[in-house]
Structures are given as structure tokens and as C-alpha cells.
Amino acid sequence: MSAPTDTDVVAVVTGLAAAAQKASRGLATLTTAQKDAVLLAAAAAIDAAADVILAANAEDVDRAEAAGTEAALIDRLRLTPERIGGITGGLRQVAALPDPVGQVVSGKTLPNGLDLRQIRVPLGVVGFVYEARPNVTVDGFGIAFKSGNAVLLRGSSSAASSNAALVDVLRGVLSDNAVSADAVALLPSESRDSVTALIQARGLVDVVIPRGGAGLISAVVRDATVPTIETGTGNCHVYVHADADIDIATRIVLNAKTRRPSVCNTVESVLVDKAIAADALAPLTSALQAQGVVIHGDEPGMEPATEEDWHREYLSLDIAVKVVDGLDEAIDHIDTYGTGHTEAIITRSLQAAQEFTARVDAAAVMVNASTAFTDGEQFGFGAEIGISTQKLHARGPMGLTELTSTKWLVWGDGQVRPA
Amino acid sequence: MSAPTDTDVVAVVTGLAAAAQKASRGLATLTTAQKDAVLLAAAAAIDAAADVILAANAEDVDRAEAAGTEAALIDRLRLTPERIGGITGGLRQVAALPDPVGQVVSGKTLPNGLDLRQIRVPLGVVGFVYEARPNVTVDGFGIAFKSGNAVLLRGSSSAASSNAALVDVLRGVLSDNAVSADAVALLPSESRDSVTALIQARGLVDVVIPRGGAGLISAVVRDATVPTIETGTGNCHVYVHADADIDIATRIVLNAKTRRPSVCNTVESVLVDKAIAADALAPLTSALQAQGVVIHGDEPGMEPATEEDWHREYLSLDIAVKVVDGLDEAIDHIDTYGTGHTEAIITRSLQAAQEFTARVDAAAVMVNASTAFTDGEQFGFGAEIGISTQKLHARGPMGLTELTSTKWLVWGDGQVRPA
Structure with a gap:
């Protein structure tokens, strides 16, 4: 025919x-x-x-x-x-x-x-x-x-x-x-x-x-x-705040990246606060690398990152890692590169959690939870036809x-x- | 400049x-x-x-x-x-x-x-x-x-x-x-x-x-x-059902046409049921004409209507009048020519009112009420930025x-x- x-x-x-x-x-x-x-x-x-x-x-x-x-x-x-x-x-x-x-x-x-x-x-x-x-x-x-x-x-x-x-x-x-x-x-x-x-x-x-x-x-x-x-364009971030529990941060990033790398709620970039980077980067990167994740970033031992990496929705066992100087820089980065899907903060600080959830503009904003939860079935809808990343309707x-x-x-x- | x-x-x-x-x-x-x-x-x-x-x-x-x-x-x-x-x-x-x-x-x-x-x-x-x-x-x-x-x-x-x-x-x-x-x-x-x-x-x-x-x-x-x-495209209809109260029909059509002819909730076409036309047409048309409304339609004494008249949003002291053979033809006409703004039925029959409101697809569907009520202030919103005639959002x-x-x-x- x-x-x-x-x-x-x-x-x-x-x-x-x-x-x-x-x-x-x-x-x-x-x-x-x-x-x-x-x-x-x-x-x-x-x-x-x-x-x-x-x-x-x-x-x-x-x-x-x-x-x-x-x-x-x-x-x-x-x-x-x-x-x-x-x-x-x-x-x-x-x-x-x-x-x-x-x-x-x-x-x-x-x-x-x-x-x-x-x-x-x-x-x-x-x-x-x-x-x-x-x-x-x-x-x-x-x-x-x-x-x-x-x-x-x-x-x-x-x-x-x-x-x-x-x-x-x-x-x-x-x-x-x-x-x-x-x-x-x-x-x-x-x-x-x-x-x-x-x-x-x-x-x-x-x-x-x-x-x-x-x-x-x-x-x-x-x-x-x-x-x-x-629907479904997800350049999702996890921000590891200065006052994060590093074990929780590691567990969540690992889950959000490796559970099903090809879906839109996968984390694609981790923003690590400068104040906690010295303690958090090593356990985080070694846990990711142990699962075969390639890390793109500016720190030693990472694949050198370009501007393109901050935009990338890898949908694969790749992740970008950036050290940021506080909450404002983390939110600026998300404003600039995020696609409005799911953004998460890992913190023990109530004030940081409140500020992050109030200021970040995305379909889902999470505190101490894996981005993988943005899903109709998880939210209890029973059926899902897609995940809207627009604001209308x-x-x-x-x-x-x-x-x-x-x-x-x-x-x-x-x-x-x-x- | x-x-x-x-x-x-x-x-x-x-x-x-x-x-x-x-x-x-x-x-x-x-x-x-x-x-x-x-x-x-x-x-x-x-x-x-x-x-x-x-x-x-x-x-x-x-x-x-x-x-x-x-x-x-x-x-x-x-x-x-x-x-x-x-x-x-x-x-x-x-x-x-x-x-x-x-x-x-x-x-x-x-x-x-x-x-x-x-x-x-x-x-x-x-x-x-x-x-x-x-x-x-x-x-x-x-x-x-x-x-x-x-x-x-x-x-x-x-x-x-x-x-x-x-x-x-x-x-x-x-x-x-x-x-x-x-x-x-x-x-x-x-x-x-x-x-x-x-x-x-x-x-x-x-x-x-x-x-x-x-x-x-x-x-x-x-x-x-x-x-x-x-927003705001309103080819609105009033359907005068076989079991309409003719006084109410006349009062509502008059209000919906002459109150402010240039606004989008104005009635532009009246559909008169064949079963009541002999009784309803004369009082309806004479009341409209007494207010200077020009009537476009196929009945004697009207300006001859063309297909174009059923589509027209006159926004003036003009109105189209059509005799229809029952509820189904009225709804078909509305489906064909309506813009999804406001549609009204005048009837004493509960069954007709239920069927009309269930089947007609518009932003507002009214029973025995003037189309002029479709308005943010009337609905109690306090402020209105427009009237959406789309279904999304x-x-x-x-x-x-x-x-x-x-x-x-x-x-x-x-x-x-x-x-």
C-alpha cells in the first residue's frame, strides 16, 4: 500500500x-x-x-x-x-x-x-x-x-x-x-x-x-x-541542602536515578550544597558509580560537564552533579534548567523546606522523597494518561x-x- | 516616531x-x-x-x-x-x-x-x-x-x-x-x-x-x-419548548436581546417549537419589534434569513428566529451553529429541561432564565477577566x-x- x-x-x-x-x-x-x-x-x-x-x-x-x-x-x-x-x-x-x-x-x-x-x-x-x-x-x-x-x-x-x-x-x-x-x-x-x-x-x-x-x-x-x-519532559533535580541527612540523600538520589532510568520522573541533576559537599560528594558518587551511573560534573573523577549537561534529560544511567552555593543558587539553577516536572530538596531544616517548596515552580515539589513518586498510580489516581508539565488545565x-x-x-x- | x-x-x-x-x-x-x-x-x-x-x-x-x-x-x-x-x-x-x-x-x-x-x-x-x-x-x-x-x-x-x-x-x-x-x-x-x-x-x-x-x-x-x-464569542440561543410559558419566553428573549445587545451573552437566535409556534410567534415578534429589533427568519413579516443568519453573532438589535420540530432539532441546530457560550430552554416540562441541560454542550445551559446571566459578577466571582468558550482549563x-x-x-x- x-x-x-x-x-x-x-x-x-x-x-x-x-x-x-x-x-x-x-x-x-x-x-x-x-x-x-x-x-x-x-x-x-x-x-x-x-x-x-x-x-x-x-x-x-x-x-x-x-x-x-x-x-x-x-x-x-x-x-x-x-x-x-x-x-x-x-x-x-x-x-x-x-x-x-x-x-x-x-x-x-x-x-x-x-x-x-x-x-x-x-x-x-x-x-x-x-x-x-x-x-x-x-x-x-x-x-x-x-x-x-x-x-x-x-x-x-x-x-x-x-x-x-x-x-x-x-x-x-x-x-x-x-x-x-x-x-x-x-x-x-x-x-x-x-x-x-x-x-x-x-x-x-x-x-x-x-x-x-x-x-x-x-x-x-x-x-x-x-x-x-x-507531557512528560522531566529534567528533574535533587538539591542536597547544607543540612541534609547524607544517608537519606544518597538513598533518594540512587532510587530516583536507577529505579527506572528511562522514565520522566528520573532525577537528571543533583545539586550539592557547597557547605556539605566535602562530606556528601564521596558517598553519593560512589553509591551511584557502584550502580554503573556515569557522573557528569566539574569535580575530580567525573566526566567533564558542559552547559549541555545541565539541560540534558539523559533517561539513562547518567547524571549531572553540580556544587551550588546555597538555596538561592540551587533555585536559580532549577529555574534556568528545570522543565517544571519534579524538584526535590533533601534537608532537615524546616525553614529550607518551606522556602524551597514555596519558591520552586514545578508540577511536584518534594521534601525528603524520591522524584520517582510523581506518578498517577502512586498519587492514588488509579489510572494515568500522562504527566502534564504545563500549567494550564x-x-x-x-x-x-x-x-x-x-x-x-x-x-x-x-x-x-x-x- | x-x-x-x-x-x-x-x-x-x-x-x-x-x-x-x-x-x-x-x-x-x-x-x-x-x-x-x-x-x-x-x-x-x-x-x-x-x-x-x-x-x-x-x-x-x-x-x-x-x-x-x-x-x-x-x-x-x-x-x-x-x-x-x-x-x-x-x-x-x-x-x-x-x-x-x-x-x-x-x-x-x-x-x-x-x-x-x-x-x-x-x-x-x-x-x-x-x-x-x-x-x-x-x-x-x-x-x-x-x-x-x-x-x-x-x-x-x-x-x-x-x-x-x-x-x-x-x-x-x-x-x-x-x-x-x-x-x-x-x-x-x-x-x-x-x-x-x-x-x-x-x-x-x-x-x-x-x-x-x-x-x-x-x-x-x-x-x-x-x-x-x-473568550467571548457568543452565538447564544433561546429554545422556546412546546411546553413553554409564553409570557416567560417573551420576557426572557426580550431581556436577553435588548438589555445590552453588544455583549457576548446576548441571545442571537430564538428557536420556537413548531408545537407552540402558532401561539408564541405573534407575542414574541411583536414584543421584539416594539423595541426596534429586526427579525430575520422564514416566517411572514420577517427579513428573509439565509444560512449566514444562523451563524451570525449580530451584537445589535437583530435576531434570527427559526421554527424547529421538537427538542432534537433544537439541539441539532445548537450543536451546528452554537459557539458553546450560553444556551437556554424555556419550558414547564421537567423532562425537557433535564434532557436539554444534559445534552447541550456549552459553558452555561439555562432553564427559564435569561442568557444575560452568564457573567462573572452575576455568578458572584467579584471580578471577571472574560468568558471562556473553550473547554480546557x-x-x-x-x-x-x-x-x-x-x-x-x-x-x-x-x-x-x-x-
Whole structure:
């Protein structure tokens, strides 16, 4: 099959978006029980179709292997019966979560008798742009559907067969449950054109959430005319304050760097206060080096650091270490190089902790805790669609509530507004 | 003075934005008492500088008159001692409002002992783009400052002298109160280039809110790389249901159209149910015509309507009237032509009211009430910076809270995340 031309892709994406918008109107009035029944039916249908899904996934994996894709990426792409169990378990978990739609956020009766309520409603049509892992296809559907939204999924071309098989099952379940199948659709993934068409489908798509590398996210933000939510760029810091407990500092930095180096809440730079550097640097660096972490910095025995290192989101067993002259320099450094994800201070000083948490501007600011805790599951959301690093609409881990908007209901008995 | 070149304007705007961002860091940690003191001092300083401000305003008015500007626009531009009193009264009112910054939105202690709090914080740097009225300059500063934000003001060139005089006073007050004067700045208004520079100052500006005509708003949304909030496009409908009280319908339509035809919550189309049209049309149209309203529609005695009329936001003593065949057609019409601002049903049927409010997707959905009630002051916000017609971040009237974001504070005593 040859790749469609730009115009073809735009027409396809716009058509799917218009159908999704129409479908979204029906979703908004489904009851929680109706939505949960669909989610459980989807889990059962995916379990039942495991063979078909695994066969489709094998096509993706074969193609990736033939193309010489690196083993780590192929592992992310690969489905197994166990991973399918994880996917359907996720759907059942979302079914069990509280439904944000219909929650009354605020309300009052005005002096003229008008009854005012602000209630949660779905956003409408949500677009997800994401990479490799096929489980995101089902997770994205589950979270969007539970919060009453239609969803347009733009996965990576490497997972095209797996995603198509999964979305086929989901659309079938919707039809079987008297819900428009257009509430979920997979966009073409042959080229970036479908991303461009999605982020410019103004009036049809209510928000696009890109999950992926910095390149994808900045391209989406630059070219989008529909609102977007930036996710997951994390140049996170741990500041080891003059009054830090060095054992705690070492344990936290080690955990925040080595637990899963490739995720966005990993610490990338450690700022060590000059006042404690003589005591803290040796245990900290030797603990990191013992775990195979390469240390970039200006101190003896480190890889010489350049300006670039303070900006780097390594996402690997690398870390930058800088000695700073007090809290002000630490905060200046974070203001300059941080991405507003997660910033932590290690200290026994209440005053330092209060000042750090008040002055540092990030989605999560931590005291004596590992940056690895910035995570929807850890925060108790039950499901996470990404971690917002912007300030508008949602900041930090996003769950079901972050996929809703509100509307004002105003009930009266004939009130008019005086001149 | 010749208009600066593009590059000059970009440099000026970027410089002011960078200074505002620096200033915003200090604003975030001001106490409510400190902010209120500045707001009250600003009110006093504007009162004291009334002569200077009126003289500057006279320059703007003279220039507008010399250019043959229409009287209504000149009236919007003109300041009087009374209007200056209104401006400073507004500042005092904002000082008296509760401060959203620091509010705890949610929180809990996790099983591992981590203490989690989600608190309100300022957005950071807010840009306002607006037209003619110089009072918006001070209102915008007041609301932004109370919510802890630095603000970049891009008013219209017709009010350039008035705005410059007002912002001079505000910057002086900030300096006198040991707050960075860069927390408020007036952008050049000679050309649209400064708007473009503002909406593309990514990394420096956190949100831009355009207030103005549809042309301005769509240009901002199209070219922006910083997040924006769409405001104020209101193609609002009143649906007169089969079971409506005709007196109430007439009173509400009349109020919603004639109270202030030029504002965004004005009703622009009336949908009359076929089942009640024979009884309702005559009193409705004669009441409107008695107030000088021109009726566009397909019925006898109306100006013939075209497709364009259903889209029109007249903002004048014009209204479109359409006979619809039941609730479904009314909602379809609203889905097709509405702008998501305010939609109302007039009915005595609980079932119709429930269905209309559940299915119609707009910032405000009303039952037996005038669309004119969609307004921050009416909703009890105390101050309003615009009415959002988008679903992300804020929907409907925006007050102080809508100019905030949140951050997560996580306090621990050495917790690390298990593998």
C-alpha cells in the first residue's frame, strides 16, 4: 500500500474526527453503569481475541526485526498472553474507578433565586499521539471512555497491526453495546501528516495529548491549532541542602536515578550544597558509580560537564552533579534548567523546606522523597494518561478528572437580568 | 516616531516577557496582605494622578476624533473623573476578594507516610490582548496581581496614551512597595507584530487571553505557541419548548436581546417549537419589534434569513428566529451553529429541561432564565477577566481562580519508591 497523499490523510483524519465528535455527544449522557459495562465487555472481548491480537502483533514484531530495530524497542512492542492480561486488567481497574462526569464542583442559589451548579462534563473528543507500546491504545481508550470522551488514537507505525487489531475489537464491543463505534478510532500512522491533521482539526477535536519524546511534543505544540497538553519532559533535580541527612540523600538520589532510568520522573541533576559537599560528594558518587551511573560534573573523577549537561534529560544511567552555593543558587539553577516536572530538596531544616517548596515552580515539589513518586498510580489516581508539565488545565499526573471540563447549569423560573 | 521593525518589536516584547517572568517569581510568594496593600496603594495613586491620566486620555480622544472615529468607539475610549473612580473602585473590590493562591485543592497521606497536598499557585506570566477601553488595563493588572501573576498588557493603539499613563502609575506603585515594577508592562501597540511576539514567547509567557472580536481571537489561536484561552464569542440561543410559558419566553428573549445587545451573552437566535409556534410567534415578534429589533427568519413579516443568519453573532438589535420540530432539532441546530457560550430552554416540562441541560454542550445551559446571566459578577466571582468558550482549563466566566494553576507538594522523611 502506498502512503496516502497529504490531502488524503487530512480527509481521513477529519472524517474520523467529525464522526468522533458526533459519537461524543452520545457518550456524554451515558450513565456510569453503562460505561462500566462497556469497559468490562471490552476486557472480555480482548481476552477472547487474544490469538488474533497476538498474530497481528507478531506481524509488527517481524517487521521490526527485519528492519533491524533495537532489542529494547522490540521488547516494548511485543505482546504476550501475560501482557494482554495486563491490558484487560487495566480496563477492569478503570471500570472500578469513580466516574468524574456529573460531579458537582461548586454551586449556590443566587439572591434572585437562580439555582447555579457547576458540573463536570467530558471534554468531548480527545486525541492521543504516542509511541511503540500497544497497551497505550487500550489504556487510552479506557480512560477516555470512562470520562465520557471519544478518542482518536495515533500510535506509531511500528505497532500498526497490533493497534488495528485492538481497535477492531473495541469498536465491535461498542456496537454490540449500542454505543457508536466512532467513539474510538485509529488514525493512519504512515507519516506525520496524520498528526498534523489531528492537531489542526479545530472545532472537531477538543484536546490533543502527545506522549513521546521532546521532538514530538514540541512539533505538536508548534503546529497545533487545537489545545494541547504537554507531557512528560522531566529534567528533574535533587538539591542536597547544607543540612541534609547524607544517608537519606544518597538513598533518594540512587532510587530516583536507577529505579527506572528511562522514565520522566528520573532525577537528571543533583545539586550539592557547597557547605556539605566535602562530606556528601564521596558517598553519593560512589553509591551511584557502584550502580554503573556515569557522573557528569566539574569535580575530580567525573566526566567533564558542559552547559549541555545541565539541560540534558539523559533517561539513562547518567547524571549531572553540580556544587551550588546555597538555596538561592540551587533555585536559580532549577529555574534556568528545570522543565517544571519534579524538584526535590533533601534537608532537615524546616525553614529550607518551606522556602524551597514555596519558591520552586514545578508540577511536584518534594521534601525528603524520591522524584520517582510523581506518578498517577502512586498519587492514588488509579489510572494515568500522562504527566502534564504545563500549567494550564492540568499539572502533574493526569487521571480521569483531567479529561473533563465543566459546564454551568442555571435553573430558574423566569428570571431576567435588570438593566 | 516611526513604527519599529518586526525584529525590534520581537526584541522589545521578549525583553518585557523575560523581565515579567523574573518578576513573577517574587509575586508567587507575596502574602495576601502584601498584595492587597499594593492594590489599595494603586487605587490611591490612580486617584491622585487623575489629572495626568485625563490629559493623556484627551490626547487619545483628540487623535480618534481627528481620525473620524465613530462616536460609540470614542465614548468607550473616553475617561472621566467618574470613570476613573470606577477603575479605582474596581481595584479596591479586587483587594477585598479572597486570594486563591495557597488554597489546598486536595490532599492525603499515602500508605508510606508521604504527605501529599495539591495547592493553588499563580500561572506565572499572563498576557492580555484587548481593545479600546482603558479601564481593562487596570482591571487586568488587578486581577492578575491579586492571583499572583505578572501581566503583559497589549491594549489598542487608540488608547496608547491613556494606557501608558495608567501603567506608569502602576509600575511606580509596585516599586514603592518593594515589588518588581516588571510585574506589569504595556506592550507596543503600533502593529499586530507585538501580538504575534507575545503569543509566540514560549517558555516566558504561561497563557494569553485575547478579548476582542472573532478576528483577533482566531488569529491569536492560529499563530500562538503559548497556551491561549478563547473568550467571548457568543452565538447564544433561546429554545422556546412546546411546553413553554409564553409570557416567560417573551420576557426572557426580550431581556436577553435588548438589555445590552453588544455583549457576548446576548441571545442571537430564538428557536420556537413548531408545537407552540402558532401561539408564541405573534407575542414574541411583536414584543421584539416594539423595541426596534429586526427579525430575520422564514416566517411572514420577517427579513428573509439565509444560512449566514444562523451563524451570525449580530451584537445589535437583530435576531434570527427559526421554527424547529421538537427538542432534537433544537439541539441539532445548537450543536451546528452554537459557539458553546450560553444556551437556554424555556419550558414547564421537567423532562425537557433535564434532557436539554444534559445534552447541550456549552459553558452555561439555562432553564427559564435569561442568557444575560452568564457573567462573572452575576455568578458572584467579584471580578471577571472574560468568558471562556473553550473547554480546557476554564469554561464560562473567569475570575481569580481561573488565573491559577496548582502544584503538588510532597513531604516525606526519606521515602524511596520500591522497584
